[in-house]
Amino acid sequence: MKRSELDTLMQLKSAYEKDAENIKVPESLSVDRITEKLKQTSVDPDAGKAGTIIRIRRITAVAAALVFVTVLTVFIRNNIRVNTAGVKNAFEGFELNKLVKNIKTDSELQNIINEILSSDKGGKTSTSAKGATEQSTEKTGLLSILGDEKTTEETAKVENVKATDNDSMIAQAVNSGQVDCLADTVHCSGKYIYTVSEEYDERSGRNYSAVNIIRSSPPDDMFPVAKIPVTDSSSSDVIENCRGIYVNGGTLIALVERSRYAMSGDGSEEAVKSSTVAVYFDISDPEQPAQTSVCEQEGTLMYAKLTGGKFYVATSKSISSEGAASAPTLTVNGSQVQLRADKGEYTAAQNAKEKAVLFITAATPGKVDANMPKLALLGCGSKADVSAMNNTVYITRLFVSPDTGEKKTEIYSFTVKDGAISQSGTYSFDGTIVSGPGISEQGYIRLITSDGSTLSACVLTSGLKLTGENRDFAPAENVTVTYIGSKACVSAQDKTYILDFTNPSSITAAETTVFVGGSRIRQLKDGSILSVSGPDSAGKVTLSLFRSDNTGSVYIFDASQTALAQSDSRAIVCDEKTGIFGLPVIIHDENGNEASAYALFDTSGGDINPVGIYTHDENFVGNAAVRAVCSGGILYTVSNEKVSAFSISGKETIGTVTF
Amino acid sequence: MGSEITELVRKAQGGNADAFGRLYSIYYKEMYSYACCVTGNAFAAEDAVSEAVCSAFKDIKALRKPESFKGWLFRILNAACRRQFNELHANLELNDEVDLGRNTDGGISNLDLSMELQAAIKILTPEERQIVFLKIMGEYKSREIADILEMPGATVRSKLARALAKLKTEIEENRKGGEDRETQ
Numbered sequence: 001m002k003r004s005e006l007d008t009l010m011q012l013k014s015a016y017e018k019d020a021e022n023i024k025v026p027e028s029l030s031v032d033r034i035t036e037k038l039k040q041t042s043v044d045p046d047a048g049k050a051g052t053i054i055r056i057r058r059i060t061a062v063a064a065a066l067v068f069v070t071v072l073t074v075f076i077r078n079n080i081r082v083n084t085a086g087v088k089n090a091f092e093g094f095e096l097n098k099l100v101k102n103i104k105t106d107s108e109l110q111n112i113i114n115e116i117l118s119s120d121k122g123g124k125t126s127t128s129a130k131g132a133t134e135q136s137t138e139k140t141g142l143l144s145i146l147g148d149e150k151t152t153e154e155t156a157k158v159e160n161v162k163a164t165d166n167d168s169m170i171a172q173a174v175n176s177g178q179v180d181c182l183a184d185t186v187h188c189s190g191k192y193i194y195t196v197s198e199e200y201d202e203r204s205g206r207n208y209s210a211v212n213i214i215r216s217s218p219p220d221d222m223f224p225v226a227k228i229p230v231t232d233s234s235s236s237d238v239i240e241n242c243r244g245i246y247v248n249g250g251t252l253i254a255l256v257e258r259s260r261y262a263m264s265g266d267g268s269e270e271a272v273k274s275s276t277v278a279v280y281f282d283i284s285d286p287e288q289p290a291q292t293s294v295c296e297q298e299g300t301l302m303y304a305k306l307t308g309g310k311f312y313v314a315t316s317k318s319i320s321s322e323g324a325a326s327a328p329t330l331t332v333n334g335s336q337v338q339l340r341a342d343k344g345e346y347t348a349a350q351n352a353k354e355k356a357v358l359f360i361t362a363a364t365p366g367k368v369d370a371n372m373p374k375l376a377l378l379g380c381g382s383k384a385d386v387s388a389m390n391n392t393v394y395i396t397r398l399f400v401s402p403d404t405g406e407k408k409t410e411i412y413s414f415t416v417k418d419g420a421i422s423q424s425g426t427y428s429f430d431g432t433i434v435s436g437p438g439i440s441e442q443g444y445i446r447l448i449t450s451d452g453s454t455l456s457a458c459v460l461t462s463g464l465k466l467t468g469e470n471r472d473f474a475p476a477e478n479v480t481v482t483y484i485g486s487k488a489c490v491s492a493q494d495k496t497y498i499l500d501f502t503n504p505s506s507i508t509a510a511e512t513t514v515f516v517g518g519s520r521i522r523q524l525k526d527g528s529i530l531s532v533s534g535p536d537s538a539g540k541v542t543l544s545l546f547r548s549d550n551t552g553s554v555y556i557f558d559a560s561q562t563a564l565a566q567s568d569s570r571a572i573v574c575d576e577k578t579g580i581f582g583l584p585v586i587i588h589d590e591n592g593n594e595a596s597a598y599a600l601f602d603t604s605g606g607d608i609n610p611v612g613i614y615t616h617d618e619n620f621v622g623n624a625a626v627r628a629v630c631s632g633g634i635l636y637t638v639s640n641e642k643v644s645a646f647s648i649s650g651k652e653t654i655g656t657v658t659f
Numbered sequence: 660m661g662s663e664i665t666e667l668v669r670k671a672q673g674g675n676a677d678a679f680g681r682l683y684s685i686y687y688k689e690m691y692s693y694a695c696c697v698t699g700n701a702f703a704a705e706d707a708v709s710e711a712v713c714s715a716f717k718d719i720k721a722l723r724k725p726e727s728f729k730g731w732l733f734r735i736l737n738a739a740c741r742r743q744f745n746e747l748h749a750n751l752e753l754n755d756e757v758d759l760g761r762n763t764d765g766g767i768s769n770l771d772l773s774m775e776l777q778a779a780i781k782i783l784t785p786e787e788r789q790i791v792f793l794k795i796m797g798e799y800k801s802r803e804i805a806d807i808l809e810m811p812g813a814t815v816r817s818k819l820a821r822a823l824a825k826l827k828t829e830i831e832e833n834r835k836g837g838e839d840r841e842t843q
Binding site: 005019021023032035039274382 | 679693721724792801820826827
């Protein structure tokens with residue numbers, strides 16, 4: 001694209017974005033009106049079948065009045081809180097020493113489920129200082145006239161700890177350990193590259209995912225040796241989505257989200273049943289992969305990680321029925337496995353229970369069977385944050401008092417030992433965690449916490465005992481936190497604080513004005529930290545290097561003509577040993593062609609210097625290179641359909657293979 | 660934001676209208692703005708957005724990649740805009756360079772749009788507007804626009820170049836006209 005065309009395009013884009021922000025949208029398209037309309041559509045199965053689009057601006061006055069009443073009702077329910085004498089604020093009644101309760105019998109299990117279910121039946125549940133649960137339902141004022149019941153919401157709200165705080169905090173944890181493995185679509189074992197591609201099934205007319213195994217050595221003779229379908233496209237009632245693959249030694253695990261739709265008797269579609277499926281393959285001979293196990297776990301995928309020889313999967317399922325039907329199901333190699341209270345496979349979160357259950361399994365890839373460690377944590381669901389490391393699972397929850405807005409955080413740890421997952425510690429404090437915890441390979445938990453005005457750092461043992469603190473080291477404004485190796489990069493206001501957790505009992509903080517943080521960050525072998533931010537509105541990408549001697553270096557990469565292909569942190573390629581790193585880019589030429597490439601940089605001299613642009617595809621069609629691997633002086637770039645190999649020093653293509 | 664959208668999409672795929680409403684709240688201004696620019700008519704834009712939202716909610720189970728929600732939603736919106744425009748000009752093909760209802764109720768004079776966007780609506784054909792606005796939304800490459808509009812990639816690029824040249828001239832003339840009026 002020519003410069004003048006780009007300028008015009010940018011001018012128009014700027015005007016468009018400004019207008020889109022300020023444009024007056026008709027009332028009929030307001031969020032409330034549309035949401036109500038959708039609710040009516042979802043209730044009436046014939047609404048979408050008539051073939052005519054109902055124009056919302058023509059909704060009758062009666063319907064509008066009904067919407068108004070509904071909105072008014074919701075508004076009143078959310079905003080009018082009548083104080084009721086004798087009921088203590090649940091937030092004040094937290095039993096700090098009993099955050100989690102073990103369940104040993106079926107009757108205990110039933111009682112807990114009843115308690116959770118009753119908390120959502122129009123009454124109020126309030127945990128008093130003595131731990132007793134009280135319920136009441138009453139009618140008052142306008143709501144009585146409307147015939148609705150008033151629900152006083154005394155229980156502290158559970159907030160999603162992943163959500164940002166009022167202080168605009170965002171955070172990312174970066175996995176850097178060799179033993180850990182977060183899901184990705186590309187893995188390289190040195191001799192083979194494993195990548196997930198989207199394929200088209202001509203028979204069903206639907207797409208499916210497949211894992212491709214490509215022999216990548218020698219790079220001038222790359223060859224696809226296997227293609228394994230990992231999702232099923234044969235049924236329109238089942239939608240599967242491959243979330244990524246894990247490769248460890250002779251095992252490959254494909255993680256698949258499955259949504260199963262059932263039809264009701266009258267032909268209208270019913271609710272979805274969500275589950276997470278781990279498909280295990282033996283790849284000891286990568287050229288002849290063999291499926292060994294399939295483990296289907298009910299619930300929406302929350303977390304998955306391969307670490308310490310175990311594959312942890314956490315799913316969340318809402319509790320909507322009593323008894324056995326509320327238990328999450330686990331199916332291993334076609335056989336359904338029942339969780340048992342007498343084996344300690346149920347526990348319950350005590351404060352501000354959610355109407356949900358968090359289901360955690362820890363499978364050993366080479367031995368996936370019904371006896372794998374598993375745990376159902378009742379009263380805790382999709383709003384919790386899960387992490388795993390060193391045979392320990394950590395769960396973090398944030399509570400907000402509905403009355404005062406006061407925030408409180410709870411952390412539970414569970415140890416995986418002797419075929420079971422059992423509670424090992426709890427910790428609670430006033431305030432919030434800025435990001436999930438950063439867990440070291442030694443099992444220490446690093447936390448950056450906020451009390452709303454300042455940030456503090458602390459370290460807990462795996463049993464959740466406090467070992468070190470650095471209080472009030474920075475203001476809690478515009479904060480980003482990234483854990484990397486033994487350090488954390490905390491950006492607050494205009495400074496970056498590099499916290500060093502090497503000594504858990506003494507946390508040190510170094511300051512720099514160079515921004516180092518965000519999700520696109522890597523640690524090099526010499527301890528220096530590299531991060532990528534942008535592009536900004538002018539198309540500039542900032543590459544920052546924070547050296548181990550606490551000095552910084554910045555390189556501005558003009559991406560106005562060479563756009564970044566992806567902001568995904570996994571798209572960065574980094575050879576920690578040589579200090580070479582790269583980013584995927586899209587290059588536009590004057591004829592309007594778009595080329596997919598990787599831009600490489602060298603940090604070995606202590607500064608950031610460009611090495612070159614390595615073109616993956618000169619005129620790509622939809623599939624840009626979004627992953628790359630550096631190995632033995634060779635750069636491999638990977639797209640959905642192609643792998644290219646380059647000599648980094650020679651800046652030339654050695655080989656390509658499509659699959 | 661990405662994980663929040665993914666979570667909302669999954670809930671919406673389970674029939675949760677509130678979750679879809681939250682997704683809609685993220686994009687509705689952009690959707691309406693885009694529809695206004697492409698159809699050149701406020702009423703048609705209103706109907707197009709309404710139609711697109713209903714269709715999207717009905718078909719969201721077919722969305723295999725929640726992270727692609729925005730692109731998918733705008734594909735549906737684009738199709739709705741095309742239908743609304745055709746309905747508005749029942750006797751004319753979308754590809755023809757037609758009057759854009761500027762003199763009818765709901766025409767661009769009633770839209771509170773910037774000079775640049777008004778120029779785009781006035782000077783560009785509907786097809787050119789689709790190409791330009793799909794491009795500036797930053798979600799689509801030339802090849803993807805070609806797929807949506809079912810035309811060769813080279814045609815998209817040449818039409819884009821031609822549209823931007825026309826637009827540049829129009830904006831400059833408008834600006835010059837404005838300066839002349841101020842001088843007088």
